[in-house]
Amino acid sequence: MSKKFEKPNMVPVPSHSIIPDRDVGKSPILECNHLGIDFGGLRAVDDFNLTVGRTEIAGLIGPNGAGKTTVFNLLTKVYQPTRGTILLDGIDTAGKSTIQINRMGIARTFQNIRLFSNLTVEDNVKIGLHNQEVYSTFSGIFRLPKYWKKEKVAHERALELLSIFDMQDMAAMKAGSLPYGAQRRLEIVRALATNPSLLLLDEPAAGMNPSETAELMENIVKIRDMFQIAVLLIEHDMSLVMSICEGICVLNFGQVIAKGTAEEIQANPAVIEAYLGKKKEA
């Protein structure tokens, strides 16, 4: 870390988020080194270092405008980073497009829900399966055997994925007509359909009531266990973050101010200051 940005009373920042025991010895799924991006004069993210283990559930937290969503946009190449490198499963992702990144194994959800709202729930998931159950446009138009075979598999797979959140009964509904919480869950299902090795969730519990949030937490852990994938999530709901995240990374003004386990983060003065503001002398 460059000395320049270190504030006087800041605790030393561990260079890695906490990799769970089961992942120790395996290569990490994600490694960001000195990642940064500027928007004009604004350093939205600077010197961002993070390592996520193969089956880790990691949290990215921080006050509003800290740069969390921007990190996701960097990881998925919605923005090309100004500085630094991103290694996905050891492979450098420099110069890759959003589409290639998805094929390499990163899937995401969006803070402002982005569903295909005029299409059915099932079609939304099938669109996630676009690169999994492949057949040509020609077979599609002429309904060749491959069309029937792949469509059948896609249908079954879509329902199976929806059943994670017990949403298979909603398959024929329009995505846009779903209640808010269900829309968020559908985004997760759609992301899972792309068969990722790293799932990025941008405020998955936003707008959910406490019981929905509790259920979501269970399901995130279930998804990790079922698919053996890593999850990196942004969340303002601290109960969710503290209870399911094995490693937590705290951002403030585009910089990492702390990394560690839930206990370490909760006890960290820099984090408390970032969230509550510095105690006024007066």
Added chain:
Amino acid sequence: MNKLNNMKKSTKVDFATYLGVIIAFIVITVLMNNGTLGRKQVGLLVPACCYVVMAVSLNLTVGILGELSLGHAGFMSVGAFSGVIAAMSLAEAIPFEPLRLAIAMVAGAVCAGIAGVIVGVPVLRLRGDYLAIVTLAFGEIIKDLINCLIVGHDSEGLHIIFNFKGLKTVDDLGLLPGGNVIIKGAQGATGTDTIASFTAGVVLILITLFVVLNLIHSRTGRAVMAIRDNRIAAESVGINITKYKLIAFVTSATLAGAAGALYGLNYSSLQATKFNFNTSILVLVFVVLGGLGNIWGSIVAAIVLYVLPEALRSVADLRMLVYAIVLILVMLATNSPKMKAVLSRVIPRKKGDEVNE
């Protein structure tokens, strides 16, 4: 019946659309054979079929892909003139008219498809609504290009010259005796064999429906609609935006080309100015009034709005009034949720489809 109930709602709507076209074809054929339809009405049948195909194909670009195209008539024009050239130059080689018509329509479709690639490749790579302006320009440019085109055919094959400076005439083609001129610059195509038929028109409509409906309900169609609904999300699930935009746009142009060829071979003389901006807008009106993404709506709107003004010529005074009322009714019928609710009751849906809200 049980099988019908288990079908998806969209499949039922598709089925009803095909059935409607076939029933209309049978009814009209019967009316034609027993002399109920006059010559004037019969003359409207082929162009009505062409406009149906135009509307359905444009709906693929505008309603399904969600990109505005203001030059659909340009593709019709490319199809019309290439179809006429193909049909006229094969006149001796293939005397059997239906086959010659089919070949002409394929030629028109291929040429319009190539034009679609040329327009689409540079434009559809860009983000933002550039397609509208570029297709608008394309329509105008094609009109001017065809106005400079002089084409003839003789025993040596095709002779083509571009009369950019306005100095050349048909004599410059250097046709051998027995050769004939197919396109005479601004005068357009003259002396064309009118080999188009209503049956061919209906077959083309059915082929168009087959291609468009099957495309929509396939992996490709879902990708196209995903791009329409949310481009960023579509990218995030690994959909190649440019590729699927191009597939939809070129398919749309190709079908317009086939419609153009049929249209061109329905008249002994045809000018490029027929396929102007107004024609593009007319087809767009069919699509918008029929409902974006609603295929049967496009068919109904194209038929009603094309045939009606012609039929109303006898009551000239009331013509615009009736036309306006029909416009409003078509809009209500194809777009209103109430009307859709009525229709969905008529077309029974699977239990539990939308009840768990």
